[in-house]
Amino acid sequence: MTDMQSARMHAPETMAQFVARRNREVGDRERAYAEGNARWSASTLSGVNYRAPTTMGVVALGSMPAQQVAQQRPRQPSVGLAQRPFPTVAKSAVDTAGVHDCVSCHGRVRPPFPGIPGFPFPSPSREPPITRDGPKDPPSRRRRETPKQCDIQFERDTDVCNRQPNSAAKAQCQSSAMERLQWCIRKKGEVGWPELFTHPSGPRR
Amino acid sequence: MTVFVELPLDIAGESEPLMARILAPQKRDEATGWVCRFEVGAPFDYSLDVNGESSMQALALALKGLSSVLYGSSLYEEGRLGHHGVFGGYLGLPAASAFQDVAPYPF
Numbered sequence: 001m002t003d004m005q006s007a008r009m010h011a012p013e014t015m016a017q018f019v020a021r022r023n024r025e026v027g028d029r030e031r032a033y034a035e036g037n038a039r040w041s042a043s044t045l046s047g048v049n050y051r052a053p054t055t056m057g058v059v060a061l062g063s064m065p066a067q068q069v070a071q072q073r074p075r076q077p078s079v080g081l082a083q084r085p086f087p088t089v090a091k092s093a094v095d096t097a098g099v100h101d102c103v104s105c106h107g108r109v110r111p112p113f114p115g116i117p118g119f120p121f122p123s124p125s126r127e128p129p130i131t132r133d134g135p136k137d138p139p140s141r142r143r144r145e146t147p148k149q150c151d152i153q154f155e156r157d158t159d160v161c162n163r164q165p166n167s168a169a170k171a172q173c174q175s176s177a178m179e180r181l182q183w184c185i186r187k188k189g190e191v192g193w194p195e196l197f198t199h200p201s202g203p204r205r
Numbered sequence: 206m207t208v209f210v211e212l213p214l215d216i217a218g219e220s221e222p223l224m225a226r227i228l229a230p231q232k233r234d235e236a237t238g239w240v241c242r243f244e245v246g247a248p249f250d251y252s253l254d255v256n257g258e259s260s261m262q263a264l265a266l267a268l269k270g271l272s273s274v275l276y277g278s279s280l281y282e283e284g285r286l287g288h289h290g291v292f293g294g295y296l297g298l299p300a301a302s303a304f305q306d307v308a309p310y311p312f
Contacts, residue, residue: 145249145278158256162236170238171258178255178266179302185277186303 147189154181157196160203169199206231206242209264212297214275216248217285223249225275227267230260241267245274269301269312276304 013021157177164170176197184191198204209229213222224246230239233256241263244252255270257263275296280286284293300308 145245145280146251146274151253154253161256162238167237167258171262174256174258174262174266178269181270182273182277182301182303185273 146185149189149191150181150184153184153191154178157181160196160198164199164202166199169197169202172197173199173202212288214296215287215290215292216280217287217292221247223247223286225271227264227271230257230263230267232260239263243267243271243274245271248280249274249278268298272296272298273301273304276300276308282307 154177157180158174161170161173161177164173173196176194179194180191180196183193187193196204206228208226210227212225214225216223224244226244226246228242228244230241232238233240238256238258239260239262240254240256241260242252242254251274253267253270253274255263255267257266275281275286275298278286281293281296286292286296288295288297295308295310298310299312300310301312305311
């Protein structure tokens with residue numbers, strides 16, 4: 001008790017000064033957060049991110065679009081326009097440009113951590129995290145035309161087919177895998193039908 | 206990879222055509238068989254590598270896959286996907302068996 005009183009007596013500021021300083025700091029943090037939040041919302045709602053044609057076009061606060069990041073990297077040997085591939089389902093934006101954002105699959109998310117360059121605003125704990133769209137927000141994800149689970153099923157089926165014991169079995173299995181992809185798309189993502197053809201002595205999954 | 210065949214499609218209300226492509230089948234490096242990729246441009250931005258034991262099978266399966274993606278799309282369901290200005294009908298390629306009820310254009 002004596003020690004505490006002593007510490008308070010020798011503190012460089014009074015309790016009133018301390019409270020005033022804390023209030024100022026909290027106020028500054030909240031202002032910075034509100035400003036950052038507004039910028040994020042504006043970039044999302046006004047077009048930059050909402051209309052980003054791919055995840056590569058999503059701009060994180062204080063950052064630059066992934067395309068610009070990619071442009072700043074050493075140039076790859078160019079290919080003709082007709083030969084340039086579209087983004088593949090297996091290639092993630094992270095692989096392409098080192099940008100961690102999955103808006104097209106997971107919706108709008110809070111930028112990862114305060115304190116990282118490019119993410120200037122702190123995260124007051126009393127604010128709810130921005131993890132999903134609110135009821136009045138426009139959808140932030142692009143429309144996906146093919147259910148993801150169909151692609152996953154096809155990938156697994158292809159893997160099973162490649163491990164069949166002979167070419168005839170592989171061929172029939174691959175045809176069957178495509179049949180399953182068709183039906184999965186037709187049934188809006190219902191997987192597992194029809195059964196995948198496999199050779200009796202080959203792997204089934 | 207070389208573009209083997211290409212199909213421009215119309216999207217209602219859009220000036221840019223939707224490009225659907227099948228690339229030339231290629232022999233697989235790591236295993237026996239062939240692989241054939243098909244791609245559908247924006248707004249689908251979709252591509253898939255389809256395996257086959259022969260180049261012919263890979264190509265045929267890729268065509269089936271492409272057909273499924275197009276005829277199975279919500280754009281087609283909504284009658285917004287078309288070919289030569291005709292929407293919700295024949296898209297210039299046959300429809301896979303699973304889609305015969307909505308697109309009666311068999312292989």
